[in-house]
Amino acid sequence: MKEKIKVGFYGVSGCSGCLLTVLYEDCFKELVKMVDIKSFPFIKEDSYKGKFDYCFIEGTVCFDEDIVTINELRKRSDKVVALGSCACFGCVPSIRNFHNQEKIMSFVYPKYNHLKEVDPTPIGDHIKVDYYLPQCPPDKKEILEFVKCILTGREFKSYTSPVCFECRKKGNPCLLEEGKICLGPITNGGCGALCPSNDTTCYGCRGPCKDANYEAFFKMLKEMGHTNKEIKDKLETFAGLAFKEEEGESSKWLER
Amino acid sequence: MQKILPKKEFPEFIDSLIKKYEVVAPVKSPNSKFQKISSFDEIYFDSITQVPAKIQFLPEDETLLEFKNKKAVETKGEIKKTILFGLRKCDLNAIQIVDKVMYDQQYLAKRKNTVLIGLFCENPDEYCFCNSMQLQDYHDLFFYLKGENYYIDVGSKIGGALVKNLSSVKKEIKIPNPANFKKLENLEIGENYKDKIWEGDADKCLSCSACTVYCPTCNCFDIKDDLDLDLKNGERKRCQASCQLKSFSRVAGGKSYRDSRLSRFKHFVYHKISYYKKIYNRPMCVGCGRCLRVCPTKIDWVETINKISKS
Numbered sequence: 001m002k003e004k005i006k007v008g009f010y011g012v013s014g015c016s017g018c019l020l021t022v023l024y025e026d027c028f029k030e031l032v033k034m035v036d037i038k039s040f041p042f043i044k045e046d047s048y049k050g051k052f053d054y055c056f057i058e059g060t061v062c063f064d065e066d067i068v069t070i071n072e073l074r075k076r077s078d079k080v081v082a083l084g085s086c087a088c089f090g091c092v093p094s095i096r097n098f099h100n101q102e103k104i105m106s107f108v109y110p111k112y113n114h115l116k117e118v119d120p121t122p123i124g125d126h127i128k129v130d131y132y133l134p135q136c137p138p139d140k141k142e143i144l145e146f147v148k149c150i151l152t153g154r155e156f157k158s159y160t161s162p163v164c165f166e167c168r169k170k171g172n173p174c175l176l177e178e179g180k181i182c183l184g185p186i187t188n189g190g191c192g193a194l195c196p197s198n199d200t201t202c203y204g205c206r207g208p209c210k211d212a213n214y215e216a217f218f219k220m221l222k223e224m225g226h227t228n229k230e231i232k233d234k235l236e237t238f239a240g241l242a243f244k245e246e247e248g249e250s251s252k253w254l255e256r
Numbered sequence: 257m258q259k260i261l262p263k264k265e266f267p268e269f270i271d272s273l274i275k276k277y278e279v280v281a282p283v284k285s286p287n288s289k290f291q292k293i294s295s296f297d298e299i300y301f302d303s304i305t306q307v308p309a310k311i312q313f314l315p316e317d318e319t320l321l322e323f324k325n326k327k328a329v330e331t332k333g334e335i336k337k338t339i340l341f342g343l344r345k346c347d348l349n350a351i352q353i354v355d356k357v358m359y360d361q362q363y364l365a366k367r368k369n370t371v372l373i374g375l376f377c378e379n380p381d382e383y384c385f386c387n388s389m390q391l392q393d394y395h396d397l398f399f400y401l402k403g404e405n406y407y408i409d410v411g412s413k414i415g416g417a418l419v420k421n422l423s424s425v426k427k428e429i430k431i432p433n434p435a436n437f438k439k440l441e442n443l444e445i446g447e448n449y450k451d452k453i454w455e456g457d458a459d460k461c462l463s464c465s466a467c468t469v470y471c472p473t474c475n476c477f478d479i480k481d482d483l484d485l486d487l488k489n490g491e492r493k494r495c496q497a498s499c500q501l502k503s504f505s506r507v508a509g510g511k512s513y514r515d516s517r518l519s520r521f522k523h524f525v526y527h528k529i530s531y532y533k534k535i536y537n538r539p540m541c542v543g544c545g546r547c548l549r550v551c552p553t554k555i556d557w558v559e560t561i562n563k564i565s566k567s
Contacts, residue, residue, distance in 0.1 A: 034485065148483075151485060152483065152485060152487055160501075161465070162462075162465070164462075165465045168466045168469040169316055169495075171287050171306075171307040171311075173286050173287045173306075174466070174550065174552065185463075185464040211502045212463070213459075213461060213517065216459060216460050216553055217462055220462075
């Protein structure tokens, strides 16, 4: 039998929710059948020093030691997969970028802070990332689908249609129509419209949809009576950096 | 042929159908859609459903083929005799339009086992413009309430069998068209493809695909293969596609033939009004107004066409 591919699961600054998702029974049981998990420091002490075929990294780069960690993993891995919205877009930790950093640091660590913080950034800003599996936390099915694709030699296609497409197909009532700020029209789908299906607006955790019409979307939200601040706050929550980048130079929405 | 049913016996009639068949009817939950019901009281009568009836025949992620040991086997699911009740005239015409284009075994099997029962549309809203769309009669049974009685128009033998115990109407009445507040004034827009006026609508478009998903006649689909690791077994599934998305016209190599939002938006309108008509001699749109109703930015392409025809 062919040798199983060697994978590792690592995390930098983050809540470890993505790694926890991998550990769910329906995902982990399938995963161990398909790949050889060489290291997973979240659940077992890491003594493996060899190479990986695929290395899954979760979390945002928030401190200088994170940069060292991911650079070392990059050298040891053939392919790097960014697992979850933190690794892909910066997610919640990256909200710090849009505020006064000193103020935040002194609020969180009022007396003593030995951490050497850097601007919270996705891992793709520091190392080459081969694949992205966004969502907060990532979809178990998508992780398995990804592994299946690499094992069978098929191309892994990331979902490129907006959340609205899946949401409408499910027949959900539109939350924008209810006057809420839902980022569905400008966010990549693939989650099965998880939040809107449970009556919660989309926060854009799968990142910006490449074909989104920002101008019309923001105009609509303003006509609905939402203020710039409300819209900004929503955009910054899960993929603020990515939305800002997607909007490009003309961005007037995410600047404070 | 027309049959008559007193209004007060109507719930009883529906309940008797439920006992014998699977009855699917409009339900409010919380968006109104067609769903299997277990009693008359569940039926939602107040408006046309927001979600169209097409999902009864084109369900999402329907298995078309199964791969068993490298061989493809066509899936033959169990299809129960179903009654689709509460279809408005627009819904019925939409089914007629899709019937002309869908040929696969799964679709045909479901259509063959479904009885279409229409209901006169009492509550058109400001988005409805069905009278502009050359609608035809296409039903097994059609219910029209006049005074204290339901007049039932029998459109087929299958429909007739369901109402054979009811008394026939001596003098048949003419079932009117539903009232309309909106009108599409021109169906000949072929010349106006390059008109600048479309840009205004396309600029408002979010490309969210709501119009196509909720359109009762949009039947474009995508095929997904769900394969096992050994690449010998698996399933081939059909899911809805939308021409408003860039991925729709993408071909090998990554080129997308309808790259601009404007061309995608115009394709939707022109397919509904113009392209289908060239082949089947009637517009594809049935004037149900669902696309206008669900559009988050309230794009009104009907008004745009009216403006073109005025200028």
